[in-house]
Amino acid sequence: MGWTWIFTDLEGGPVADLPPAAVLEPFPTQADAESWLGESWRDLLDGGVDAVVLWEDDRRVYGPMSLHPA
Numbered sequence: 001m002g003w004t005w006i007f008t009d010l011e012g013g014p015v016a017d018l019p020p021a022a023v024l025e026p027f028p029t030q031a032d033a034e035s036w037l038g039e040s041w042r043d044l045l046d047g048g049v050d051a052v053v054l055w056e057d058d059r060r061v062y063g064p065m066s067l068h069p070a
Contacts, residue, residue: 006052
């Protein structure tokens with residue numbers, strides 16, 4: 001079982017060029033994935049990622065969730 005972030009643009013499509021901050025390998029737990037995002041969201045946003053979707057294997061957990069400040 002793994003927890004994976006999918007990185008999207010404003011329209012919900014995939015980001016063509018992922019920034020170096022993007023992690024594509026699954027995280028072992030949801031808490032690990034969310035903790036990483038809490039530390040990395042600014043770098044992702046600066047790198048062109050507008051939103052993220054969290055997946056557990058083939059099940060969407062939540063998202064898209066905007067990385068832009070409210």
